[in-house]
Amino acid sequence: MIVSCTNNTTLRVIDIVDGTIVDGPGLRTSIYFAGCAHFCPGCHNPQSWPFDAGQDMTIDELVKHVEDNEMNVTLSGGDPLYQMPKMLELCQRLKVLGMNIWLYTGFIYEQVCTDSKLAPILDCIDVLVDGPFIEAQRDIGLRFRGSPNQRLIDIPATKATGTIALWTDN
Numbered sequence: 001m002i003v004s005c006t007n008n009t010t011l012r013v014i015d016i017v018d019g020t021i022v023d024g025p026g027l028r029t030s031i032y033f034a035g036c037a038h039f040c041p042g043c044h045n046p047q048s049w050p051f052d053a054g055q056d057m058t059i060d061e062l063v064k065h066v067e068d069n070e071m072n073v074t075l076s077g078g079d080p081l082y083q084m085p086k087m088l089e090l091c092q093r094l095k096v097l098g099m100n101i102w103l104y105t106g107f108i109y110e111q112v113c114t115d116s117k118l119a120p121i122l123d124c125i126d127v128l129v130d131g132p133f134i135e136a137q138r139d140i141g142l143r144f145r146g147s148p149n150q151r152l153i154d155i156p157a158t159k160a161t162g163t164i165a166l167w168t169d170n
Helices: 059-069 086-096 109-114 119-123 155-161
Strands: 010-020 028-033 055-058 072-077 101-104 127-130 151-154
Touching: 010 059, 010 086, 028 059, 055 059, 059 086, 072 086, 086 101, 086 119, 109 119, 109 127, 151 155
Parallel strands: 028 072, 072 101, 101 127
Antiparallel strands: 010 028, 010 055, 127 151
């Protein structure tokens, strides 16, 4: 079932990787978005920093791609939150399809939940991987993140308890 939007809004996409296991649990479709102003030294994806990198893709195209793959979704980049509010529309449509959504950002949770432009995304995602990558703290043994300051925040559990709940692979 494709849920269509009324205005074919576009997002700037660097790449889509189908069937990846490095950006969240299980096989996932990872979408890498253009644009990041965090400029983390040692970033594994600096080609995603320019906001004009990649290509425009409509939300309809992205939703269809995810739906055709029948895999949960990870949104990364760059930083997807720089493409708000269009990112919110994409997440809302993916959530309607029942997708589990992970979102990577260089912002920290506290910044996201107190920013009126960013906070609405928290109603649509399951895990927020927050915080900038810190090269001096690089740890290749960590699951789904590059440095220990980055948290895997279980958003539904965090909302239910009112305190940050970290994601666990149970």
